[in-house]
Amino acid sequence: MPIQYYLFLSLALFCIGVMGALMRRNAIIIFMSIELMLNAVNLLLAAFSKMYNDSAAQIFVFFIMVVAAAEVAVGLAIIVMVYRKVHSVDVNILNRLKH
Amino acid sequence: MDILQILFWLLTIMAIGCALGVVLSRNPVNSVIFLILTFFAISGHYLLLNAQFLAIVNIIVYAGAIMVLFLFVIMLMNLNADTEPQKSWLVQLAGVVSGGTLFLVIIAAISRANLLGVINTETSNIGLIKVLGQVLFKHYVLPFELSSVLFLSAMIGAIVIGKKDME
Numbered sequence A: 001m002p003i004q005y006y007l008f009l010s011l012a013l014f015c016i017g018v019m020g021a022l023m024r025r026n027a028i029i030i031f032m033s034i035e036l037m038l039n040a041v042n043l044l045l046a047a048f049s050k051m052y053n054d055s056a057a058q059i060f061v062f063f064i065m066v067v068a069a070a071e072v073a074v075g076l077a078i079i080v081m082v083y084r085k086v087h088s089v090d091v092n093i094l095n096r097l098k099h
Numbered sequence B: 001m002d003i004l005q006i007l008f009w010l011l012t013i014m015a016i017g018c019a020l021g022v023v024l025s026r027n028p029v030n031s032v033i034f035l036i037l038t039f040f041a042i043s044g045h046y047l048l049l050n051a052q053f054l055a056i057v058n059i060i061v062y063a064g065a066i067m068v069l070f071l072f073v074i075m076l077m078n079l080n081a082d083t084e085p086q087k088s089w090l091v092q093l094a095g096v097v098s099g100g101t102l103f104l105v106i107i108a109a110i111s112r113a114n115l116l117g118v119i120n121t122e123t124s125n126i127g128l129i130k131v132l133g134q135v136l137f138k139h140y141v142l143p144f145e146l147s148s149v150l151f152l153s154a155m156i157g158a159i160v161i162g163k164k165d166m167e
Helices: A003-023 A027-051 A056-086 B003-024 B028-048 B052-077 B089-112 B129-139 B141-162
Strands: none
Touching: A003 A027, A003 B003, A003 B089, A027 A056, A027 B003, A027 B028, A027 B052, A056 B052, A056 B129, A056 B141, B003 B028, B028 B052, B052 B129, B129 B141
16 A cells, blocks of 8 residues: 555545544534544644555654643633624624633 | 455545544434444544554544544434524634635645655554453553543533532
Protein backbone atom coordinates (compact mmCIF):
# COMPACT_ATOMS: atom_id res chain seq x y z
CA MET A 1 0.00 0.00 0.00
CA PRO A 2 1.86 3.18 -1.10
CA ILE A 3 2.00 6.04 1.34
CA GLN A 4 0.38 8.27 -1.29
CA TYR A 5 -2.97 6.58 -0.74
CA TYR A 6 -2.92 7.49 2.92
CA LEU A 7 -1.80 11.02 2.06
CA PHE A 8 -4.70 11.47 -0.32
CA LEU A 9 -7.20 10.01 2.13
CA SER A 10 -6.02 12.26 4.96
CA LEU A 11 -5.94 15.26 2.69
CA ALA A 12 -9.47 14.59 1.48
CA LEU A 13 -10.75 14.28 5.04
CA PHE A 14 -8.90 17.44 6.07
CA CYS A 15 -10.30 19.45 3.17
CA ILE A 16 -13.81 18.21 3.86
CA GLY A 17 -13.31 19.47 7.41
CA VAL A 18 -12.13 22.85 6.11
CA MET A 19 -15.15 23.11 3.83
CA GLY A 20 -17.46 22.23 6.69
CA ALA A 21 -15.94 24.88 8.93
CA LEU A 22 -16.36 27.48 6.20
CA MET A 23 -19.81 26.50 5.00
CA ARG A 24 -21.92 25.94 8.07
CA ARG A 25 -23.32 28.41 10.57
CA ASN A 26 -24.05 26.05 13.42
CA ALA A 27 -21.22 26.32 15.95
CA ILE A 28 -21.49 22.64 16.87
CA ILE A 29 -21.08 21.53 13.25
CA ILE A 30 -18.02 23.77 12.95
CA PHE A 31 -16.65 22.07 16.05
CA MET A 32 -17.27 18.66 14.51
CA SER A 33 -15.45 19.74 11.36
CA ILE A 34 -12.46 20.62 13.50
CA GLU A 35 -12.59 17.14 15.04
CA LEU A 36 -12.61 15.72 11.51
CA MET A 37 -9.46 17.67 10.65
CA LEU A 38 -7.73 16.44 13.81
CA ASN A 39 -8.59 12.86 12.92
CA ALA A 40 -7.24 13.24 9.40
CA VAL A 41 -3.91 14.38 10.85
CA ASN A 42 -3.96 11.48 13.31
CA LEU A 43 -4.45 8.97 10.52
CA LEU A 44 -1.55 10.39 8.53
CA LEU A 45 0.73 10.33 11.60
CA ALA A 46 -0.15 6.67 12.21
CA ALA A 47 0.57 5.84 8.55
CA PHE A 48 3.98 7.53 8.70
CA SER A 49 4.74 5.77 11.97
CA LYS A 50 4.10 2.45 10.25
CA MET A 51 6.18 3.48 7.25
CA TYR A 52 9.24 4.46 9.28
CA ASN A 53 8.67 1.70 11.84
CA ASP A 54 8.86 4.23 14.67
CA SER A 55 6.36 4.30 17.48
CA ALA A 56 6.99 7.91 18.56
CA ALA A 57 4.41 9.16 16.03
CA GLN A 58 1.75 7.01 17.63
CA ILE A 59 2.57 8.65 20.97
CA PHE A 60 2.00 11.99 19.25
CA VAL A 61 -1.39 10.75 18.04
CA PHE A 62 -2.19 9.83 21.62
CA PHE A 63 -1.30 13.35 22.80
CA ILE A 64 -3.38 14.90 20.01
CA MET A 65 -6.34 12.87 21.26
CA VAL A 66 -5.72 14.12 24.82
CA VAL A 67 -5.62 17.74 23.71
CA ALA A 68 -8.73 17.22 21.54
CA ALA A 69 -10.65 15.84 24.50
CA ALA A 70 -9.70 18.83 26.67
CA GLU A 71 -10.56 21.20 23.84
CA VAL A 72 -13.99 19.63 23.37
CA ALA A 73 -14.77 19.95 27.07
CA VAL A 74 -13.95 23.67 27.17
CA GLY A 75 -15.44 24.43 23.76
CA LEU A 76 -18.75 22.76 24.44
CA ALA A 77 -18.95 24.59 27.77
CA ILE A 78 -18.49 27.86 25.91
CA ILE A 79 -21.15 26.90 23.35
CA VAL A 80 -23.62 25.99 26.11
CA MET A 81 -22.90 29.30 27.81
CA VAL A 82 -23.45 31.21 24.55
CA TYR A 83 -26.68 29.34 23.96
CA ARG A 84 -27.83 30.30 27.43
CA LYS A 85 -27.14 33.97 26.69
CA VAL A 86 -28.47 34.45 23.15
CA HIS A 87 -30.58 31.28 22.66
CA SER A 88 -28.83 30.36 19.46
CA VAL A 89 -25.64 28.69 18.29
CA ASP A 90 -25.55 30.60 15.03
CA VAL A 91 -22.04 31.98 14.62
CA ASN A 92 -23.31 34.99 12.66
CA ILE A 93 -25.00 36.29 15.78
CA LEU A 94 -21.71 36.09 17.66
CA ASN A 95 -19.70 38.20 15.27
CA ARG A 96 -19.45 41.16 17.58
CA LEU A 97 -18.68 39.20 20.78
CA LYS A 98 -20.72 41.67 22.80
CA HIS A 99 -24.16 41.12 24.07
CA MET B 1 -6.25 -7.54 -5.15
CA ASP B 2 -6.05 -9.18 -1.78
CA ILE B 3 -8.30 -8.82 1.19
CA LEU B 4 -6.30 -6.00 2.76
CA GLN B 5 -6.62 -3.80 -0.29
CA ILE B 6 -10.34 -4.47 -0.53
CA LEU B 7 -10.68 -3.53 3.12
CA PHE B 8 -8.60 -0.40 2.57
CA TRP B 9 -10.81 0.83 -0.24
CA LEU B 10 -14.02 -0.05 1.59
CA LEU B 11 -12.90 1.87 4.68
CA THR B 12 -11.71 4.78 2.55
CA ILE B 13 -15.04 5.09 0.77
CA MET B 14 -16.85 4.82 4.10
CA ALA B 15 -14.66 7.49 5.72
CA ILE B 16 -14.98 10.01 2.89
CA GLY B 17 -18.68 9.39 2.33
CA CYS B 18 -19.50 9.77 6.01
CA ALA B 19 -17.30 12.88 6.25
CA LEU B 20 -19.30 14.41 3.42
CA GLY B 21 -22.42 13.43 5.32
CA VAL B 22 -21.20 15.34 8.38
CA VAL B 23 -20.79 18.50 6.37
CA LEU B 24 -23.86 18.23 4.17
CA SER B 25 -26.62 16.87 6.39
CA ARG B 26 -29.07 19.45 7.66
CA ASN B 27 -29.90 17.82 10.96
CA PRO B 28 -27.13 18.10 13.62
CA VAL B 29 -28.01 14.71 15.08
CA ASN B 30 -27.43 13.10 11.69
CA SER B 31 -24.10 14.90 11.52
CA VAL B 32 -23.07 13.37 14.83
CA ILE B 33 -24.06 9.89 13.65
CA PHE B 34 -22.07 10.35 10.43
CA LEU B 35 -19.08 11.57 12.43
CA ILE B 36 -19.23 8.46 14.62
CA LEU B 37 -19.25 6.30 11.48
CA THR B 38 -16.24 8.25 10.18
CA PHE B 39 -14.39 7.55 13.42
CA PHE B 40 -15.16 3.86 13.12
CA ALA B 41 -13.77 3.86 9.59
CA ILE B 42 -10.62 5.59 10.80
CA SER B 43 -10.32 3.01 13.57
CA GLY B 44 -10.52 0.34 10.88
CA HIS B 45 -7.64 2.05 9.12
CA TYR B 46 -5.66 1.98 12.36
CA LEU B 47 -6.30 -1.75 12.60
CA LEU B 48 -5.06 -2.20 9.03
CA LEU B 49 -1.90 -0.35 10.06
CA ASN B 50 -1.64 -2.72 13.04
CA ALA B 51 -1.94 0.21 15.47
CA GLN B 52 -4.19 -1.67 17.84
CA PHE B 53 -3.84 0.72 20.77
CA LEU B 54 -4.83 3.71 18.66
CA ALA B 55 -7.80 1.85 17.19
CA ILE B 56 -9.19 1.03 20.63
CA VAL B 57 -8.45 4.49 22.07
CA ASN B 58 -10.03 6.12 19.03
CA ILE B 59 -13.24 4.17 19.56
CA ILE B 60 -13.32 4.70 23.32
CA VAL B 61 -12.32 8.37 23.44
CA TYR B 62 -13.76 9.76 20.21
CA ALA B 63 -16.73 7.60 19.32
CA GLY B 64 -17.49 6.90 22.96
CA ALA B 65 -16.83 9.97 25.04
CA ILE B 66 -16.54 12.99 22.78
CA MET B 67 -19.42 12.14 20.49
CA VAL B 68 -21.70 11.37 23.40
CA LEU B 69 -20.82 14.83 24.73
CA PHE B 70 -21.74 16.40 21.39
CA LEU B 71 -24.99 14.47 21.22
CA PHE B 72 -25.79 15.44 24.79
CA VAL B 73 -25.26 19.13 24.07
CA ILE B 74 -27.38 18.95 20.91
CA MET B 75 -30.20 17.25 22.81
CA LEU B 76 -29.85 19.79 25.61
CA MET B 77 -30.28 22.70 23.23
CA ASN B 78 -33.13 21.01 21.38
CA LEU B 79 -31.35 21.54 18.09
CA ASN B 80 -32.59 18.39 16.43
CA ALA B 81 -34.99 20.29 14.23
CA ASP B 82 -33.85 21.47 10.82
CA THR B 83 -34.13 25.12 11.76
CA GLU B 84 -30.56 26.15 11.12
CA PRO B 85 -30.39 29.24 8.92
CA GLN B 86 -28.18 28.61 5.92
CA LYS B 87 -25.40 30.78 4.71
CA SER B 88 -26.01 32.35 1.32
CA TRP B 89 -25.03 30.16 -1.62
CA LEU B 90 -22.24 32.58 -2.51
CA VAL B 91 -20.55 32.05 0.86
CA GLN B 92 -21.05 28.30 0.57
CA LEU B 93 -19.56 28.33 -2.91
CA ALA B 94 -16.59 30.32 -1.60
CA GLY B 95 -16.09 27.72 1.14
CA VAL B 96 -16.17 24.83 -1.32
CA VAL B 97 -13.81 26.62 -3.72
CA SER B 98 -11.29 27.47 -1.02
CA GLY B 99 -11.36 23.94 0.40
CA GLY B 100 -10.97 22.43 -3.07
CA THR B 101 -8.14 24.81 -3.86
CA LEU B 102 -6.33 23.73 -0.70
CA PHE B 103 -6.83 20.10 -1.79
CA LEU B 104 -5.46 20.73 -5.28
CA VAL B 105 -2.48 22.76 -4.08
CA ILE B 106 -1.36 20.13 -1.59
CA ILE B 107 -1.91 17.34 -4.14
CA ALA B 108 0.29 19.24 -6.59
CA ALA B 109 2.96 19.62 -3.91
CA ILE B 110 2.76 15.93 -2.98
CA SER B 111 2.92 14.67 -6.55
CA ARG B 112 6.23 16.51 -7.02
CA ALA B 113 7.61 15.43 -3.66
CA ASN B 114 8.90 12.06 -4.90
CA LEU B 115 7.80 10.12 -1.85
CA LEU B 116 8.85 6.52 -2.22
CA GLY B 117 7.49 5.07 0.97
CA VAL B 118 5.52 1.87 0.92
CA ILE B 119 3.55 0.65 3.89
CA ASN B 120 4.36 -3.01 4.05
CA THR B 121 1.58 -5.24 5.15
CA GLU B 122 3.65 -7.59 7.25
CA THR B 123 2.91 -7.26 10.91
CA SER B 124 5.17 -5.14 13.05
CA ASN B 125 4.80 -4.71 16.77
CA ILE B 126 5.22 -0.94 17.07
CA GLY B 127 1.51 -0.36 17.59
CA LEU B 128 1.06 -2.79 20.45
CA ILE B 129 0.19 -1.51 23.90
CA LYS B 130 3.34 -2.95 25.48
CA VAL B 131 5.73 -1.20 23.09
CA LEU B 132 3.81 2.07 23.19
CA GLY B 133 3.70 2.02 26.97
CA GLN B 134 7.44 1.51 27.17
CA VAL B 135 8.09 4.39 24.77
CA LEU B 136 5.58 6.61 26.56
CA PHE B 137 6.94 6.09 30.04
CA LYS B 138 10.59 6.02 29.00
CA HIS B 139 10.87 8.98 26.64
CA TYR B 140 7.68 10.99 27.04
CA VAL B 141 7.03 11.04 30.77
CA LEU B 142 7.09 14.83 31.08
CA PRO B 143 4.52 15.46 28.31
CA PHE B 144 2.36 12.75 29.84
CA GLU B 145 2.35 14.43 33.24
CA LEU B 146 1.82 17.85 31.65
CA SER B 147 -1.18 16.51 29.76
CA SER B 148 -2.68 15.41 33.07
CA VAL B 149 -2.32 18.99 34.33
CA LEU B 150 -3.91 20.18 31.07
CA PHE B 151 -6.83 17.84 31.63
CA LEU B 152 -7.31 19.08 35.17
CA SER B 153 -7.30 22.72 34.08
CA ALA B 154 -9.68 21.94 31.21
CA MET B 155 -12.07 20.25 33.62
CA ILE B 156 -11.95 23.17 36.04
CA GLY B 157 -12.35 25.62 33.17
CA ALA B 158 -15.36 23.81 31.78
CA ILE B 159 -17.04 23.75 35.18
CA VAL B 160 -16.30 27.43 35.84
CA ILE B 161 -17.54 28.48 32.39
CA GLY B 162 -20.63 26.32 32.57
CA LYS B 163 -21.77 27.53 35.96
CA LYS B 164 -24.94 29.59 36.24
CA ASP B 165 -24.37 33.32 36.39
CA MET B 166 -21.77 34.09 38.94
CA GLU B 167 -23.01 37.32 40.42
